[in-house]
Amino acid sequence: MGDLLETLLECETRVWQALVAGDAAADIAALDPGFLGVYPDGFAGRDAHAGQLANGPTVARFTLSRARVLELAPGCAVLSYSARYRRVGRKADEEMYVSSIWRRHGEGGWRNLFSQDTPAVG
Numbered sequence: 001m002g003d004l005l006e007t008l009l010e011c012e013t014r015v016w017q018a019l020v021a022g023d024a025a026a027d028i029a030a031l032d033p034g035f036l037g038v039y040p041d042g043f044a045g046r047d048a049h050a051g052q053l054a055n056g057p058t059v060a061r062f063t064l065s066r067a068r069v070l071e072l073a074p075g076c077a078v079l080s081y082s083a084r085y086r087r088v089g090r091k092a093d094e095e096m097y098v099s100s101i102w103r104r105h106g107e108g109g110w111r112n113l114f115s116q117d118t119p120a121v122g
Contacts, residue, residue, distance in 0.1 A: 005069040008079040008102050011110045013064065016083070022057035024050040032103065032111040039117050060086045075104035076113075082120070095120040 011030065018026040027050040035046040052058050062085035071077045080099040087094065101114040 004071065004077060005067060005079070008069055008077060008100075008110065009064065009067050009081070011102060011112070012079055012081070012098075012100055015112065016059065016062045016064070016085075019053070019059040020057055020062065022053050022055075024053040027053060030112055032105075032113045035112060035114070037115045037117075040119055057088050060088050060090075062086075072101070077102055 015030045031046040037044040065082050067081035069077050069079050078101050083098055084093050084095045097118045099116050100112050102110045103113050105111050
C-alpha cells in the first residue's frame with residue numbers, strides 16, 4: 001500500500017500545483033472526463049474545476065498531511081488527507097479534509113474521478 005499511497009499523493013499534489021500555477025491544462029490532464037467534485041458550494045465537473053483558473057492561480061500555497069489510501073478495486077483507490085492552504089488574496093490559511101477517487105488508465109497513469117472537500121471545524 002505504501003507505493004500506492006505515494007503514487008496517488010504525487011498525483012493529488014499535481015492538482016494542487018496546477019491551482020498554484022493557474023495551469024488549467026495540467027488540471028484538466030489530471031481529471032477524468034467524467035470527474036465529479038462535491039464541495040461546500042455544490043457540484044462541479046472537470047470543466048468547472050479547470051474553469052476556476054481562467055483568471056490565474058486560486059491557491060497561494062498548500063500542504064497535504066495525514067494521507068491514507070484505500071484500494072477499492074484493482075486500479076481504483078480513494079486517497080484521503082488533510083489540506084492546509086491559503087487562497088490567493090487571503091490573509092489566513094484554511095483547512096479541509098479531502099477524499100479523491102483515482103483510477104488507473106493507460107500506461108500506468110492515474111486520473112481523478114471524484115473528489116469531496118469537507119471543511120475542518122475548530
